[in-house]
Amino acid sequence: MLSVGDKIPALKIPVQQGTSQLPADEMYDLGETDGKWKILFYWPKDFTFVCPTEIVGYGELKDDFADRDAVLIGASTDTSHVHFAWRRSDEQLANADFPWLADNSKKLAEALGILNEEEGVAYRATFIIDPDNVIQHVTVNGLNVGRNPTETLRVLDALQTDELCPCNWTEGEEVLKPAAA
Template identity: 65%
Template sequence: MLTVGDKLPAFSLKAVYDTSIPEPDFKTLASSSDELAGKWLVLFYWPKDFTFVCPTEIVAFDDLADDFKDRDAVVLGASTDTDFVHRAWRESHEDLQKVTIPWLADNKKELASALGILDKEEGVALRATFLVDPDGIIRHVSVNDLSVGRNPKEVMRILDALQTDELCPCNWQQGDEVLKPAA
């Protein structure tokens, strides 16, 4: 699995954006796109669509999308399902109909494989989260068991800490003092 200090692999994947329009809104989103240039990236994978834990995480990340945007970060969700499956799930699940963040369709499992996050038993992506800086360097990785959802507020706390470029103690929150080593 790729880890802190590794470069995020280049990608170009179909993405589902807005399900409120009658025609499918599929666009190709590439790591080199203007939409992502110079931004932090919050990339989170879930195992598969039409499941139970995943929508709780997707909605929670989407609820914080504007807060991430205020921190010059773009939130991208992804799974190894197709763009059409993403669209169908978003349309059929009441909570997901309001989601605004793009969902990447990594159905060839190319990015998930390059990241090293495919579950050995199920062949689906693990619940992995990557914080990537504007230079494409992975600065944080977390992976949960398939049955346990993650905490998007903790992801934001870690992003805040990374963006200070300072030493941040345990449980540090934005606005708290950072550590200053003795000279």
């Protein structure tokens, strides 16, 4: 599995966004840096039970991530048409207005090392990627346990301080300052 310090693979992956029109072979270029942080989070499969709670949770924080110069990118191993159908079937998912990667070829999930071979889907993995496309944080959950999007935002805040941040540090709190020798 790729980890902290590794570069995110510079792949172009099919993407689906919005509910106004059918997918038309749009691609998302992960090699683009745009000088922004990326929050890439995978869920196992569309039309399931835990996944929409995470997608909605991340979607509710989209503006908070944007305030920190971070783009939110969701992904699963479903097709763009399945993403489109799922978004159209659920108003909360339709409101989760950020790119959904359609990694049905499983190229990116395999490159990241997060593919559950037995189930043929990706684990619940979250990657915080810096503006140079270097992974700075990774968490991976099993298939049955959802994540905490607020914790992802907290870790992003800590990473962006470029300081020593203690356990449970939150934005606005003091960072650690080593004593001078």
